[in-house]
Amino acid sequence: xxxxxxxxxxxxxxxxxxxxxxxxxxxxxxxxxxxxxxxxxxxxxxxxxxxxxxxxxxxxxxxxxxxxxxxxxxxxxxxxxxxxxxxxxxxxxxxxxxxxxxxxxxxxxxxxxxxxxxxxxxxxxxxxxxxxxxxxxxxxxxxxxxxxxxxxxxxxxxxxxxxxxxxxxxxxxxxxxxxxxxxxxxxxxxxxxxxxxxxxxxxxxxxx
Numbered sequence: 001x002x003x004x005x006x007x008x009x010x011x012x013x014x015x016x017x018x019x020x021x022x023x024x025x026x027x028x029x030x031x032x033x034x035x036x037x038x039x040x041x042x043x044x045x046x047x048x049x050x051x052x053x054x055x056x057x058x059x060x061x062x063x064x065x066x067x068x069x070x071x072x073x074x075x076x077x078x079x080x081x082x083x084x085x086x087x088x089x090x091x092x093x094x095x096x097x098x099x100x101x102x103x104x105x106x107x108x109x110x111x112x113x114x115x116x117x118x119x120x121x122x123x124x125x126x127x128x129x130x131x132x133x134x135x136x137x138x139x140x141x142x143x144x145x146x147x148x149x150x151x152x153x154x155x156x157x158x159x160x161x162x163x164x165x166x167x168x169x170x171x172x173x174x175x176x177x178x179x180x181x182x183x184x185x186x187x188x189x190x191x192x193x194x195x196x197x198x199x200x201x202x203x204x205x206x207x208x
Contacts, residue, residue: 025072025207025208026070026071026072026207026208027070027071027072027205027206027207027208028068028069028070028071028205028206028208029067029068029069029071029170029203029204029205029206030066030067030068030069030203030204030205031066031067031068031069031170031172031201031202031203032058032064032065032066032201032202032203033058033065033066033067033172033199033200033201033202033203034056034058034065034199034200035056035058035065035082035083035176035197035198035199035200036054036056036197036198037054037056037084037195037196037197037198038054038195038196038197038198039051039052039053039054040052040194040195040196042191042192042193042194042195043190043191043192043193044093044096044133044191044193045092045093045133045134045136045184045187045188045189045190045191046134046189046190047090047092047093047133049086049090049093052086052087052193053086053087053088054084054085054086054087054195055084055085055086055087056082056083056084056085057083057085057099058083060083060100062100062141063081063083063099063100063101064081065081065082065083065101066081067079067080067081067201067203068081069108071108071110074109074110074111075107075108075109075110076106076107076108076109076110076119076121077105077106077107077108078104078105078106078107078108078121078154079103079104079105079106080103080104080106080154080176080199081100081101081102081103082099082101082102082103082104082176082197082199083097083099083100083101083102084097084098084099084102084195084197085097085099086131092133092134093131093132093133094131094132095130095131095132096129096130096131096133097129097130097131098127098128098129098130098149098180098193098195099128099130100128100141101128102125102127102128102195103125103126103127104121104123104124104125104152104154104176104178105123105124105125105126106121106122106123106152106154107121107122107123108120108121108154109121115159115160115161116157116158116159116160117156117157117158117159117160117170117172118155118156118157118158119154119155119156119158120153120154120155120156121153121154121155121156122151122152122153122154123151123152124148124150124151124152125148125149125150125151125152125178125180126146126147126148126149127146127147127148127149127180127182128145128146128147129145129147129182129191130143130145133184133187133188133191134187134188135187136184136187136188138184138188138191147182149178149180149181149182150178150179150180150181151178151179152176152177152178153176153177153178154174154175154176154177155174155175156172156173156174156175156199157172157173157174158170158171158172158173159171159172160205166206166207166208167204167205167206168204168205168206168207169202169203169204169205170201170202170203170204170205171201171202172199172200172201172202172203173198173199173200173201174198174199174201175196175197175198175199176196176197176199177194177195177196177197178194178195179192179193179194179195180192180193180194180195181193
């Protein structure tokens, strides 16, 4: 899992390396926080789960919830490492989650009004499905089950205040949404999971 996270961060750095020299000041933001997810019905291995009780577990020993962002001007690239655990088992679905983690790799556009910032973003959702479905193990912690699950969107509002020497603190709230659709061989067939998240973050920024 650590190698996957490092690979995603490397992608961010490669994108930044391609930014023209004429771009505005480059900055980096790092956040911790928490998220809460709506209980939209999902389909797992042919079984309808009408009320998934998604849990985030933002500071578990396996992996933390975090956000890393690289910005230049009004354009940003953001990695949001969200976490979603279904929260209970059924006779046919045990230990189902899409962590660690439920990753959004987003290209954002940001608009600023004094200390306030609004941003919209879109990009692939990269998930790590785990659990047993219809007696078939789809993945477990540390297994190579990371997959692209669909396209994610976000809308966010943040408040940034300078604290000197290029540093700032940021308080941010955001809404994310994605429809994860994954196919599997028998006996799983497919997973279809619309997930909407509501996030509260506290972070620090630095202008390079």
